[in-house]
Amino acid sequence: MLALLMLAALLSCNQPGKKEHEQNAAVPVEAEDSTLITARNIFKSLPAVAENKENAITEPKVKLGKLLYYDTRLSKAGNISCNSCHNLNTAGVDNKAVSPGDAGKPGTRNSPTVFNAALHNMQFWDGRAKDVEEQAGMPILNPVEMAIPHKGFLVDRLSGVKLYQDMFKEAFPGEDKPITYGNLQKAIGAFERTLLTPSRFDKYMNGDKNAITAEEKAGMNVFISSGCIACHNGVGIGGGSLQRFGVVTDYRTLTRSKTEDEGLKKVSSKKEDKDKFKVAGLRNVAGTYPYFHDGSIASLDSAVIIMGKAQLNKNLSTEEVKQIVSFLDALSGDVNADAKTFPPQLEKK
Ligand code: HEC
Ligand code: HEC
Structure with missing residues (x-):
């Protein structure tokens, strides 16, 4: 009996130490920088590209994907492209509460x-x-968005364009009929997989301790200690799960939302999924106003205050809000310049 107790005591002393946390780190950090060690356990810095084993990212595919992304021929009347609602020059959004489709x-x-x-x-x-490949096929056929009547309609339209005949062939070598709806999804997806935005926060995560200011670091600590990280974590600082918007209070009383949207429940028809939405990824959030699934809130300060109340039952102080917002600012970066340049092949002559 005594021997058993001693063994248990011995085992309990043998806890994994700090070293263990450091193993994931890109650059080893000194043990005393506990803030960075904590951050590395919660968040992750960006990879160079977002890989998909089933859709290798090749240069011809990305080039084709970019062309398709900017081409208004992907909408029925030719009024809008992906870039109309997800403008790569304005943080990948249109800064409108909701977006007009092909018919306005x-x-x-x-x-x-x-x-x-x-x-x-x-x-x-x-x-x-x-994933982005599956997603890319959907707005094109959405009657309120790009309003293409069916897949074959778009395949026929693109098959009549010499530029696309050549580019699909190059992007999908060896295929008999490379212009397919599935290949279009893959090409747009491959392009989107290059739309990553390294920020000062990533520099910090990679070991440059001075890449973020003291105020931003304080904000990160408030973000962590308040419990925001229960949902906003990982490489996207969100984007990892579906959670109820309004854990404590119905979100509508805080956002004064005009549209009735129950999120996941509409898809699953399960009562317990009412008001579940994807946790927003907070990278570039300073530029992606207005906020929330219905664009009901214009300022980032207000969005942060609402999150504190609705998700954590916390009234964040003015100082805490200011600090969190400055931390969120450090998450802003930009995509590569080429992605943002309008393709010359699409210029109207
Ligand atoms: C008319 C505006 C509009 C157009 C055009 C449009 N989108 Fe979207 N996009 C939206 C809206 C609105 C949502 C969110 C819809 C929802 O969640 O139900 C969305 C969602 C997305 C998402 C999901 C992002 C996330 O974090 O969940 C991606 C990726 C995306 N669109 C890419 C594209 C691509 C690629 C195209 C072109 C093929 C495109 N969109 C065309 C408005 C548009
Ligand atoms: C229980 C999970 C959860 C917690 C905790 C949480 N959030 Fe959120 N957050 C969400 C969800 C879900 C959304 C998307 C809500 C919607 O629009 O439907 C969101 C959206 C946001 C947005 C809006 C982003 C956009 O692009 O519209 C911000 C900003 C935000 N959260 C910041 C915070 C901050 C700061 C905290 C801590 C004070 C926090 N969140 C705590 C789940 C959470």
Whole structure:
């Protein structure tokens, strides 16, 4: 009996130490920088590209994907492209509460940013698409968005364009009929997988301790200690799961939302999924206003205050809000310059 007790005591002393945490780190950090060690356990810095084993990222595919992304021929009347609602020059969004479609009629949800979206575990506010490849096929056929009547309609339209005949062939070598709807999804997906935005926060995570200011670091600590990280964590600082918006209070009383949106429940028809939405990824959030799934809130300060109340039953102080917002500012970065340049092949002559 005594021997057993001694063994238990011995085992309990043998806890994994700090060294263990450091193993994931890109650059080893001194043990005393506990803030960085903590941050590395919660968040992750960006990879160079967001890989997909089933859709290798090749240069011809990315080039084709970029062309398709900017081409208004992907909408029925030719009025809009992906870039109309997800403008790569304005943080991957259109900064409107909801976006007008091909026929000018507004949709019901806010356009989320395409920046870093490929790193999320799911796509859309209700997570109904699994990845950017699956997602890319959906707005084209959505009657309120790009309004293409059916897949064959678009395949026929693109097959009549010499530029696309050549580019699909190059992007999908060896295929008999490379212009397919599935290949279009793959090409746009491959392009989106390059839309990552390294920020000062990533520099910090990679070991440059002075890449973020003392105020931003204080904000990160408030973000961690308040409990925001229960949902906003990982490489996207969100984007990993579906959670109730309004854990404590019905979100509508705080956002004064005009549209009735129950999120995941509409997809799953399960009562317990009412008001579950994808946890927003917070990279570039300073530029992706207005906020929430319906664009109901204009300022980031207000969005942070609402999150404190609705999710954590906390009234954040003015100082805490200021600090959190400055931390969120450090999460802003930009995509590569080439992605943002309008393709010359599409210029109207
Ligand atoms: C008319 C505006 C509009 C157009 C055009 C449009 N989108 Fe979107 N996009 C939206 C809206 C609104 C949502 C959110 C809808 C929802 O969650 O139900 C969305 C969601 C997305 C998402 C999910 C992001 C996330 O974080 O969940 C991606 C990726 C995306 N769109 C890419 C594209 C691509 C690629 C195209 C072109 C093929 C495109 N969009 C065309 C408005 C648009
Ligand atoms: C229980 C999970 C949870 C917690 C905790 C949480 N959030 Fe959120 N957050 C969400 C969800 C879900 C959304 C998307 C809500 C919607 O629009 O439907 C969101 C959205 C946001 C947005 C809006 C982003 C956008 O692009 O519209 C911000 C900003 C934000 N959260 C910041 C915070 C901060 C700061 C904290 C801590 C004070 C926090 N969140 C705590 C789940 C959470």
